[in-house]
Amino acid sequence: MERVFSLxxxxxxxxxxxxxxxxxxxxxxxxxxxxPKYTSRNLDTPIVVVSSEVNPWSKxxxxxxxxxxxxxxxxxxxxxxxxxxxxxxxxxDAVYVGYAKIWLDGREHEVRFFHLYQDLGEGKGTDYIFxxxxxxxxxxxxxxxxxxxxxxxxxxxxLLTVAAMEAPLVLTLRGSTYGQNVLFIANDWQTGxxxxxxxxxxxxxxxxxxxxxxxxxxxIGYQGKYRLSKxxxxxxxxxxxxAIDLLQGEDLNLGVDCMNLMSAAIxxxxx
Numbered sequence: 001m002e003r004v005f006s007l008x009x010x011x012x013x014x015x016x017x018x019x020x021x022x023x024x025x026x027x028x029x030x031x032x033x034x035x036p037k038y039t040s041r042n043l044d045t046p047i048v049v050v051s052s053e054v055n056p057w058s059k060x061x062x063x064x065x066x067x068x069x070x071x072x073x074x075x076x077x078x079x080x081x082x083x084x085x086x087x088x089x090x091x092x093d094a095v096y097v098g099y100a101k102i103w104l105d106g107r108e109h110e111v112r113f114f115h116l117y118q119d120l121g122e123g124k125g126t127d128y129i130f131x132x133x134x135x136x137x138x139x140x141x142x143x144x145x146x147x148x149x150x151x152x153x154x155x156x157x158x159l160l161t162v163a164a165m166e167a168p169l170v171l172t173l174r175g176s177t178y179g180q181n182v183l184f185i186a187n188d189w190q191t192g193x194x195x196x197x198x199x200x201x202x203x204x205x206x207x208x209x210x211x212x213x214x215x216x217x218x219x220i221g222y223q224g225k226y227r228l229s230k231x232x233x234x235x236x237x238x239x240x241x242x243a244i245d246l247l248q249g250e251d252l253n254l255g256v257d258c259m260n261l262m263s264a265a266i267x268x269x270x271x
Contacts (some may be wrong), residue, residue: 003071046080046178050164052157052190053141054085054128060141063218070185071118071126078124082178083127084164086156087114087130088141094130097173100166105155105236109133111163127173154226158237159191163195165208184213186269188225190263193237195268200243204215215269217262224261225251231259 012267019120052068053059067083075081079217087094112132119125135156143149150156168178195213204209228248233239239247246267249260 003166028231030107032181037148046082046182047074047185048164048168048178048182049074049083049185049192049211050079050161051083051085052160052192052234053084057091057128057130058085058088058141061219066216066218067187072120073129075118075120075124075126080127080178082127082167082173084129084131084160084167086136086141086160088136088138089130091130094128097129098171100163100170100198100222102159102162103238104159104162109159111159113167115171115173117174129164129167129171131160131255133159135159153190154224155237157224161186161191161194162201164191165194165197165202169207180208181210182208182224184211184267186213186215188216188218189262191263192224195265195270196239196243196246199246199268200239201247204240213268214271215265217266220262223263224259225249225254226259226261227254228257228259 004255016093020093047070049067049070051063053064053067054066054071055064058064071081071083091114097113097115099110099112102111114130114132116128116130117125119127132157135152138150139145142153165184168182169180171177184194186192192215195215198208198211198213228244231237233243233247234241246264247259247261248256249258249263250256251258251260
């Protein structure tokens with residue numbers, strides 16, 4: 001018996017079109033049977049995905065694609081699902097739904113929330129929340145036209161992080177807020193402060209006590225490193241001094257004067 005290494009070899013071995021179709025169908029059904037089968041659990045737990053970019057509204061790479069797929073997949077499996085990202089532009093059909101005032105960098109900042117609901121049918125859908133602030137209105141997401149990183153990126157994404165944690169508490173969407181018993185999914189260094197704020201800012205004030213935080217690494221090459229001496233934890237980020245145990249890391253250029261957002265997220269997150 002001759003061995004068949006690909007479906008294209010069928011032309012040489014099988015002349016009957018019906019026989020070819022039967023074999024193709026058999027092979028395809030075998031592949032479907034081998035696919036892993038997932039069972040959704042804890043469907044009463046809302047999901048809050050936080051990402052610096054989300055397809056199709058903002059994208060520089062794979063992070064945006066994954067964030068967009070989270071919004072779809074969790075909703076289709078039955079979870080109430082929110083995706084939070086900056087409002088870099090004037091996104092069609094996103095409507096204003098509220099605001100929050102956030103203390104950062106020694107003063108109070110107002111962010112505005114814009115909402116777009118993506119109906120997926122059968123009573124399922126995704127709430128997309130876009131955070132509006134003047135610091136997001138620039139030519140590029142992270143860098144200027146010369147490829148130089150914006151000097152206030154730490155501020156911009158710390159602001160996004162806190163805004164994303166306020167959204168489930170203050171925004172009434174389709175009749176109710178998401179509440180406190182949520183699962184946060186933070187992505188890459190831009191939202192690396194989310195598990196840290198979760199631990200030191202919210203839980204210490206008896207908020208989000210039953211919530212959990214998962215941190216997902218998409219690109220370990222960018223870890224979000226900044227000088228601790230330039231961005232003090234208390235006066236700049238609003239974190240207690242003991243948060244340095246999570247945030248301080250060593251770097252070849254910065255030495256021990258290094259704040260590493262990704263390593264802090266790994267240490268502070270639940271998963």
